[in-house]
Amino acid sequence: MYWSRSRGKFSIGFFTAMFITWLSLSIARAEEDVTEIVAAEINAKYQSHKENFSVKRLFASRCSWCHQGYGLKQADGPRLAGIPKTKEQVVEQIMYGKTPMPGFRKQLKEWQIEALADYIKALPDVEL
Amino acid sequence: MTRWTSVAAVKAISAVAFVGFASQAISADVSWDRLLNAHxxxxxWMMYHKDFTGHHHSGLNQINKGNVKNLKLAWQHTPASSKRGIQSFPLAVDGVVxxxxxxxxxxxxxxxxxSLIWSHTAKIDVERAEGTFYNPYNRGLAIGHGNVYMGTTDGRLIALDAKSGKVVWDNEIMSVAKGNKGFTGAPMIVKDMxxxxANGGELSGCCGPIYAVDAKKGTVRWQFDTIGGDQRSRDSWGNDSWKIGGGGGWMTGHYDAKQNTLWWGTANPAPDYDYIGEDWMNNGxxxxxxxxxxxxxxxxADSGELSAYFQEMPHDAWDFDSAVGEFLMVEGGGKRNMVHPNKGGIIxxxxxxxxxxGNELAVNNAYMIGETYNYIKGVTKDGRLVGRRELPEGKHMDVCPAIDGSISWNTGAYNPKSGTHFMVTQEFCxxxxxxxxxxxxxxxxxAYFGASWTSKGPKQKVDGTPVDAAYGTLQAREPLSGKLKWRVEYKYPVLASLLSTGGxxxxxxxxxxxxxxxDADTGKLLWQNNNxxxxxxxxxTYMAGGKQYVAVVTGWGSHVSGNFPGLFGHPFTSMPTDAGNLMVFSL
Structure with missing residues (x-):
């Protein structure tokens, strides 16, 4: 009986805790810009290439025409968050494009393409 | 049979096959005089805007209010390519489309x-064409002087024999030396040119040229640079930013025979958006x-020299360019008026x-037709923007309209008998x-932008009426005063051109x-077909074999239409962007 009660208490407590955690994350996601959280990591990773590097700034200046919401929204180009491609495949597509997407291998440095690919792969698969 | 005799045999068979088809319908030559009198x-329908009134109106009335309910599909044609849909205007000459x-x-x-008479597929420099996000758009052609003319996304102009489809000349008109890329718009014949x-408003190139090309030889007669071409232009771009300023004139303009002038709308400056905000005259x-x-x-028209201009969006901070190709010649008030819609929803x-x-044009009137805008408070009757909403570095919510504008690049239509201008607007932010x-x-x-964004529906109209979703309108107005005659609301904004008829x-x-x-008088829906x-x-619309036809192109996929899945969901989430047809209707 005790074990059963204990299990029951554990289960209720566990699911309550999980629910509270999920709720907090949801609220945090609603309040915070997830692209900022992701970009902070990518920016830090590529500071050695360029001081004050901002991957979102790079994204805005080259990718935003087709990919809305810093990659979180579908538009003329697809939603990038959760894209079923490996990082290598993302790099390949940024470099060479695929009609109607232009290739950027002559416009961007290799490390910039890497940074964009890292950012895209790190985007959580959540709606804005 | 050797390879060469085999090729010769195929050519001979092709020629025979061509003659067989050719006997069905061959258009007579389209001379300059014929084009000049196309109205x-x-x-x-011999040019993009039908004729040099720019009205997109045909007097044909075999199909009319009384019998349009009997309109049905006569035939359709599926083209060899339709990536991002078909965006062009068909032409119809002496029974050939x-x-x-x-x-x-x-x-x-x-x-x-x-039935097919001939077809031609341009050999595109794919790497150059794919350097833009305007690829693989093609918005139409010109016909005249025995040829059919088409621009390409890799900067070429091609002349094909109108009867056989054989290449007469195929010349690179625009090099990539200054960062220009290509053409997407339909050419227009003016005299023997x-x-x-060029396209390229969002590219860090220069100088968005407009060309006049010798129709017979394919050589450039003159070039007008929409940015950086004269000292007044260069002086208006601090820090030599004209060298990366974009520009262009990618839609088909207008020819006014009386003044021998070309009227052309130009593209936006690069970068799109300006982080500096209100101090844009001095910094940024x-x-x-x-x-x-x-x-x-x-x-x-003969020299390409600037005769006059008017900057509809001084220091464009919203990408509300003037590239809309619609120019209506409308007489009224004792004047010849040229009516031009701007992407920002201003006429x-x-x-x-x-x-x-080379001075500023006189503006007889200007008025807004967008319903949910807030990027400006309005426009004066002499065409000056009032209450600009600058967008400095940082986040801005509910900016209306979105980058796609209140008016997209397709054209409205004007019925000269009733004096009614039909226009569509798109209302999203x-x-x-x-x-x-x-x-x-x-x-x-x-590619050179200065922002990231997410489209959404408007919250309210300019008059304060609450709005709960994006929408579109079809408006019928008196074009000189802007007086509204009737209005129909569309759940999904219309992105195509309109046609007015004598029926x-x-x-x-x-x-x-x-x-x-x-019904052109009331807006009442009389007939509908799901294409x-x-x-x-x-x-x-055109006549062939004594019968009136209405031809429309279908197909979906562009920067503007890319907003629709997010704004509306079904049916746009599943609408293909690599399909399209030419669909032709008759009684």
Whole structure:
């Protein structure tokens, strides 16, 4: 009986805790810009290439025409968050494009393409 | 049989096959005189805007209010390519219909049954064409002097023999040296020249040229640079930013025979958006007015010299350029007026005779037709913006309209008998974060923006009426005063061009695939057909074999239509962007 009660208490407590955690994350996601959280990591990773590097700034200046919401929204180009491609495949597509997407291998440095690919792969698969 | 004799045999067979088809329908030559008088010829649709009134109106009335309910599909033709749909205007000459589709494909088909006469696929420099996000758009062709002319996304102009489809000449008109890329718009024939303009408003190149090309030889007669071409322009771009300022003239303009002038709308400056905000005259990525971006330029047709101009969006901070190719010549008030819609939802009414000397055009009137805008408070009657909402670095919520504007690049139509201008608007907004983009290398032709955004529906109209979703309108107005005659609301904004006819009809190709015929006097829906795919191209009418036809292109996929899945969901989430047809209707 005790074990059963204990299990029951554990289960209720566990699911309550999980629910509270999920709720907090949801609220945090609603309040915070997830692209900022992701970009902070990518920016830090590529500071050695360029001081004050901002991957979102790079994204805005080259990718935003087709990919809305810093990659979180579908538009003329697809939603990038959760894209079923490996990082290598993302790099390949940024470099060479695929009609109607232009290739950027002559416009961007290799490390910039890497940074964009890292950012895209790190985007959580959540709606804005 | 050797390889060479085999090729010769195939050529011979092709020639025989061609003669067989050719006997069905061959258009007579289209001379300059014929083009100049195209407004008197309603049996044919011989240029992008039908004729030099720019009205997109045909007097044909075999199909009319009384019998349009009996309109049905006569034939359809599926082109060899339709990536991002078909965005072009078909032309119809003496029973032959010519049209282009994506990636530079032209088909000539029999106007009575759609059977193929000839087709041609341009050999595109794929790497150059794919350097832009305007690839593989093609918005139409010109016909005249025995040829059919088409621009390509890799900067070439091709002349094909109108009867055989064989290449007469195929010349690179625009090099990539200054970061220019290509052509997407339909050329226009003026006298013995072919005129067309470059794309590239969002590219860090220069100088968005408009060309006049010798129709017979394919050589450039003159070039007008929409930015950086004269000292006044260069002085309006601080820090030599004209070298990366974009510009262009990518839609087909207008020719005014009385003044021998070309009227052309120009593209936006790069970068899109300006992080500096209100101090744009002195600082930021492109300090100054940025002439002649987002302007109407009037050029001497023979020399290409600037005859007059008006910058509709001084220092365009929203990408509300003037590239809309619609120019209506409307007489009224003792004046010849040139009516031009701007992407920002403003209709400018210019004095068509206030040209010469390179000065500003006189504006007889200007009025707003967008319903949910807040990027400005309004416009004065002489065309000056009031209450600009600058977008400095940072986040801005509910900016209306979105980058796609209140008016897209397709054209409205004007019924000269009733004096009614039919126009569509798109009513949606966005949240935008403006950033300070890195300055690219001069003349580099790279993608160059300064913001990221997410489209959304408007919250309210300008008059304060609450709105709960994006929508579109079809409006009928008196074009000089702007007085509204009637208005119909569309759940999904219409992105295609309109057609007005002598049968008292206005044809509206809808975004969801519905093709409507409405009573031009009231807006009442009289006929509708589901064409299966969204429309964002042209619609024409013509006579062939004694019968009136209405032809419309279908197909979906562009920067503007890309907003629709997010704004509306079904049916746009599953609408293909690699399909399209030419669909032709008759009684």
């Amino acid at each position: 008197k010829d309603d049996n044919n 010519y049209y282009t589709s994506s990636s530079g494909v032209i088909h000539a088909v029999d106007g009575t049954n759609g 072919v005129v067309l303009g 990525p492109r300090p100054g007015l940025n002439l002649y971006s987002s302007s109407v330029v009037v050029l001497d 400018f009414v210019y004095d068509a005779d206030s040209v010469g000397g 966005f949240d935008i974060e403006v950033v300070n983009p890195e300055r690219p290398d001069d003349f580099s032709g790279q 008292g009809l206005v044809f509206v190709p809808g975004a969801d695939g519905m093709f409507d015929a409405r 299966g795919l969204g429309h964002h191209g042209g619609v024409i």
